[in-house]
Amino acid sequence: MIAFLVRRILYAIPILIGVNVLTFLLFFIVNSPDDMARMQLGQKRVSDEAVVKWKQERGYDKPSFFDAQASGIRKITNTIFFEKSVPLFWFDFGRAEADGRDIAHEIRSRMWPSLAIALPVFIVGMLSYITFALLMAFFRATYIDIAGILLCIFAMSVSGLFYIIGGQYVISKLWNLVPISGYVGGLNAWKFLVLPVVIGIVGGVGASARWYRTIFIEEINRDYVRTARAKGLSEWRVLFRHVLHNAMIPILTGAVVAIPLLFLGSLITESFFSIPGLGSYTIDAISQQDFSVVRAMVFLGSVLYIIGLILTDISYTVADPRIRLQ
Amino acid sequence: MNLPFKPVILTTDALIFVLFAVVAISAWYISRHQHLLAPWKKVARSRSGMIAAVILLVFVTVGLLDSLHFRPVLPGDAAVGKANYAVDVMSVFDVIAAPLKRKQEKTYSAPLSAYLFAKETVELPDGSEARVFPRLTYGGAHLKDPATEQTPDIVKRIVAGVAIAALAWNILLLCVTFWLSHRHGHSVRDTWSAIWKGHTEMPWREMLVTNGVVFLVFVPMMVLSAGYHVLGTDKVGQDVFYLTLKSIRTGLVIGTLTTLVMLPFALLLGILAGYLRGWVDDIIQYLYTTLNSIPGVLLIAASVLILQGVIDRHQDWFQTASERADARLFLLCMILGVTSWTGLCRLLRGESLKLRELDYIQAARAFGVSDYRIITRHILPNVMHIVLIAIVMDFSGLILAEAVLSYVGVGVDPTMNSFGTMINSARMEMARDPMVWWSLASAFAFMLLLVLSANLFADAVRDAFDPRIRGRLASPGFLSKYLPATPGR
Numbered sequence: 001m002i003a004f005l006v007r008r009i010l011y012a013i014p015i016l017i018g019v020n021v022l023t024f025l026l027f028f029i030v031n032s033p034d035d036m037a038r039m040q041l042g043q044k045r046v047s048d049e050a051v052v053k054w055k056q057e058r059g060y061d062k063p064s065f066f067d068a069q070a071s072g073i074r075k076i077t078n079t080i081f082f083e084k085s086v087p088l089f090w091f092d093f094g095r096a097e098a099d100g101r102d103i104a105h106e107i108r109s110r111m112w113p114s115l116a117i118a119l120p121v122f123i124v125g126m127l128s129y130i131t132f133a134l135l136m137a138f139f140r141a142t143y144i145d146i147a148g149i150l151l152c153i154f155a156m157s158v159s160g161l162f163y164i165i166g167g168q169y170v171i172s173k174l175w176n177l178v179p180i181s182g183y184v185g186g187l188n189a190w191k192f193l194v195l196p197v198v199i200g201i202v203g204g205v206g207a208s209a210r211w212y213r214t215i216f217i218e219e220i221n222r223d224y225v226r227t228a229r230a231k232g233l234s235e236w237r238v239l240f241r242h243v244l245h246n247a248m249i250p251i252l253t254g255a256v257v258a259i260p261l262l263f264l265g266s267l268i269t270e271s272f273f274s275i276p277g278l279g280s281y282t283i284d285a286i287s288q289q290d291f292s293v294v295r296a297m298v299f300l301g302s303v304l305y306i307i308g309l310i311l312t313d314i315s316y317t318v319a320d321p322r323i324r325l326q
Numbered sequence: 327m328n329l330p331f332k333p334v335i336l337t338t339d340a341l342i343f344v345l346f347a348v349v350a351i352s353a354w355y356i357s358r359h360q361h362l363l364a365p366w367k368k369v370a371r372s373r374s375g376m377i378a379a380v381i382l383l384v385f386v387t388v389g390l391l392d393s394l395h396f397r398p399v400l401p402g403d404a405a406v407g408k409a410n411y412a413v414d415v416m417s418v419f420d421v422i423a424a425p426l427k428r429k430q431e432k433t434y435s436a437p438l439s440a441y442l443f444a445k446e447t448v449e450l451p452d453g454s455e456a457r458v459f460p461r462l463t464y465g466g467a468h469l470k471d472p473a474t475e476q477t478p479d480i481v482k483r484i485v486a487g488v489a490i491a492a493l494a495w496n497i498l499l500l501c502v503t504f505w506l507s508h509r510h511g512h513s514v515r516d517t518w519s520a521i522w523k524g525h526t527e528m529p530w531r532e533m534l535v536t537n538g539v540v541f542l543v544f545v546p547m548m549v550l551s552a553g554y555h556v557l558g559t560d561k562v563g564q565d566v567f568y569l570t571l572k573s574i575r576t577g578l579v580i581g582t583l584t585t586l587v588m589l590p591f592a593l594l595l596g597i598l599a600g601y602l603r604g605w606v607d608d609i610i611q612y613l614y615t616t617l618n619s620i621p622g623v624l625l626i627a628a629s630v631l632i633l634q635g636v637i638d639r640h641q642d643w644f645q646t647a648s649e650r651a652d653a654r655l656f657l658l659c660m661i662l663g664v665t666s667w668t669g670l671c672r673l674l675r676g677e678s679l680k681l682r683e684l685d686y687i688q689a690a691r692a693f694g695v696s697d698y699r700i701i702t703r704h705i706l707p708n709v710m711h712i713v714l715i716a717i718v719m720d721f722s723g724l725i726l727a728e729a730v731l732s733y734v735g736v737g738v739d740p741t742m743n744s745f746g747t748m749i750n751s752a753r754m755e756m757a758r759d760p761m762v763w764w765s766l767a768s769a770f771a772f773m774l775l776l777v778l779s780a781n782l783f784a785d786a787v788r789d790a791f792d793p794r795i796r797g798r799l800a801s802p803g804f805l806s807k808y809l810p811a812t813p814g815r
Contacts, residue, residue: 018616023628031632039635153785157722157778159729161749162770169756267623268730286627287735294628301621 114265114277155206375786440466487546600678
C-alpha cells in the first residue's frame with residue numbers, strides 16, 4: 001500500500017511538471033508579458049515606459065527560460081519561468097496582478113464558502129441520484145422507469161443557467177423564501193446556501209441518475225443476482241444488499257475523483273449567487289484578465305485532480321476487497 | 327463583371343461545407359453496403375430517434391441557410407465600374423428573414439405588443455406633454471386602434487397561418503404517401519392506412535405528426551411576424567425571433583466542428599497508443615493525463631483569453647467584423663476540441679488494445695501485412711462506431727457548454743448571435759420591474775428544443791450501434807469538464 005502510494009505520487013510529478021510547463025507556455029510565450037501589460041493598462045495609448053515599468057514592478061522583465069548575462073546558477077534562476085512558474089510547486093502563488101493581493105491567502109479564506117456549497121451538493125446529490133436510479137432499476141421496463149428516463153433526458157437538456165435563473169426568480173423573487181444572492185459568515189450562512197445547493201442537486205440529476213441506472217441494470221443482469229433471487233430474497237434486499245454493493249465500484253470511479261475538486265467550487269453558481277468562493281474568484285480573475293490568478297487556479301486544479309485519482313485507487317480497495325494495490 | 331453580391335466563405339462556413347460533403351459521401355457509401363446500413367435502419371425504426379431527427383433537420387436547414395454568406399453590392403457605385411461591397415456580411419437566411427432584420431424598434435417591446443415597453447414623454451396634439459407608452463415603428467403599425475383591433479387581427483393571422491400550415495402539411499402527406507406507395511409497389515390506399523395504423527417499418531406516422539406540429543407552430547409565427555414582433559424585441563429593439571433563429575447556426579457550428587477538429591487527434595493518438603503500445607503508449611497516455619488533469623473550463627478560459635488577445639492585436643487580418651467574430655468562433659471550436667479529445671482518445675486506445683489481440687488481426691500480422699495497412703484496413707473500420715457515438719453524444723453537451731462559456735465571457739464574440747450571448751445580455755433584464763422575460767425565455771426554449779432532440783437522436787444512434795457504450799461515454803466525469811455548475815457530477 002505504502003509502496004503503491006509512493007509510486008503514484010512519483011508518477012504525479014511528471015504530470016505536474018507538464019501542467020506547469022504548459023501553463024507557462026500558454027501564459028508567457030503565446031501571450032508575452034508585453035501583451036499582458038497592455039491588457040492590464042488598457043489596450044491603446046499605452047506608452048512604452050509604462051509597459052516597461054509595469055513589467056519591472058512584477059518581475060516580468062526577465063528572460064523566459066535562460067539568462068545568458070547572469071552567472072552560475074543565476075543563469076537559470078533569474079528567469080520568469082523559475083520565479084513565476086516553479087514556485088507553484090510549493091504553492092507559492094505570488095500576488096494578483098489586478099489588486100496585488102496575496103493569492104495563497106485569498107485561496108485559504110475563499111475555499112470555505114466554496115466547500116459549503118459544493119460538499120452538500122456532492123453528498124446529498126449522490127444519495128438522491130442513487131436512490132432515484134435504484135427506484136428506476138426496481139421498476140425497470142415499466143412505465144415508471146420509462147417516465148424516469150424521459151425525465152432524466154429532459155433534465156439533461158435544460159441548460160444549467162436556466163435552473164439558476166429560474167430558481168432565483170421563483171424561489172427568491174416570487175416566493176421570497178431566501179435572499180437572491182449574497183453571503184455572510186458563520187451559521188447564518190445557511191439562508192444563502194440553501195438555494196444554490198438545491199439548484200446544484202437538481203442540475204445534476206439528469207446525467208447522473210441515468211448513468212447510475214445503467215450501472216444498476218448492468219449488475220442486475222448478472223448471475224449472482226439470479227442466484228440471490230433463487231434463494232428467495234426479496235427484490236429490495238437483492239437491490240440493496242447485492243446490486244448496490246457491486247455497483248459501487250463504477251460509481252466510485254466517477255465520484256471520488258471529484259471530491260478534492262470540490263474545494264474549487266463552481267464557477268457559475270458562485271458568481272450568480274455572489275458567494276465569495278474560489279469559483280467566483282476565478283470568474284472575476286477571468287473577466288479582469290488577471291492571469292496570475294488563473295495560472296494559480298489551473299495548477300491547483302490539476303494538483304487536486306491528481307489527488308482525486310489517487311483517492312479513487314484507494315477507494316477501490318475499500319469498495320472491492322478483491323482489488324489489491326501493489 | 328460585377329456581381330450583385332460577393333460570396334464570402336468564412337472559415338466555419340468552409341468547414342461546414344466540408345462536413346456536409348463528408349456526410350453526403352458517407353451516406354452514399356453506406357447506402358451501398360448492407361452491413362453498414364443495418365444499424366442505421368435500426369435508428370430509422372426508433373420512434374423517438376426519428377421524431378428528434380425531424381426537428382433536428384429543421385434546425386440544420388436554418389443553420390445551413392445561415393452559412394451561405396455574401397456581401398451585397400452597395401447601391402450607386404455599380405455604374406462607376408468598380409463595385410463596392412457592403413461591410414456587412416449577409417447570409418441567405420438574412421435575405422429570407424429580411425423583414426425581421428429590418429424592423430428594428432427603439433428598445434424593449436413585449437411579444438405581439440403594439441407599444442414600446444418603456445414610457446416616453448410625447449407631445450400631444452394640444453401642445454401638452456404626457457408620459458405614455460409610444461406606438462412601435464413596425465410592430466402592429468398597421469392597426470389604427472390597437473386596443474380594439476389587436477386581438478381580432480392576431481386571431482385572424484393565426485387562423486391564416488394554421489390554414490397555410492394545414493395546406494402545406496397535407497401536400498407533404500400526399501407526397502410521402504405517393505412516394506412510399508411507388509417505392510414499395512403497394513396501392514396508395516394501403517400505404518395510407520399502413521401509415522396511420524403505424525404498420526410501416528419506419529415510424530412515418532410519428533414523423534409526419536411531428537412535422538405537422540412544427541408547421542403548426544412555425545407557420546403562424548411567420549405569418550404573425552409580418553405585422554408584429556412575435557417574441558418581442560430586445561434592449562436595442564432587435565426582433566428576438568430573428569435573433570433566436572440566428573443563434574441556431576452558432577450552436578450547430580460549435581456542436582459539430584468541435585468534434586470535427588478533435589477527431590484527427592483522438593483517432594490517430596488513440597489507435598496508435600492502443601496498437602503500438604510500448605513507449606508510444608506511454609507518451610500518449612502522459613499527454614492526455616496531463617491535459618485531463620487541468621480543469622477544463624479553466625484551460626478553455628485561459629486559451630480563449632489569450633487567443634482573443636492575439637485577435638485584438640491583429641485587427642488587420644480581418645476585413646469585416648463578422649470575419650473577426652467568425653475567427654473567434656473557429657478558435658473556440660479548436661480550443662474546445664483540443665481540450666476535449668482526451669475522453670475519446672482513451673476509449674479508442676482501449677478498443678484498439680482489445681482489437682489487436684483478436685485472431686483476425688493476429689492472422690494479418692502473421693501474413694506480414696504492414697502496420698499501416700492493419701490500422702487503416704482492420705482497426706479503423708472497427709472503431710468507427712465509437713467515433714460516431716462520441717460525435718452525436720458530444721453535440722448536445724457542447725451546445726450547453728457554449729451558453730455557459732459565453733456567460734463567463736470566454737465564449738463566442740459578443741457581437742455574434744448565440745444562445746449564450748442572448749442569455750448573457752438578458753440576465754440583467756430579470757431584475758427589471760415589470761420583468762423582461764421574452765428574450766431569456768426564447769433562448770432557453772429554442773436551446774431546450776435543440777438539445778433535447780439532439781439527446782434523443784444520440785440515444786437512438788447509440789442504442790443501434792453499441793448499447794453497451796452507454797456508461798463509458800456519458801459518464802458524468804466527461805460532462806463535468808464543461809458544466810462547472812454541478813461539482814457533484
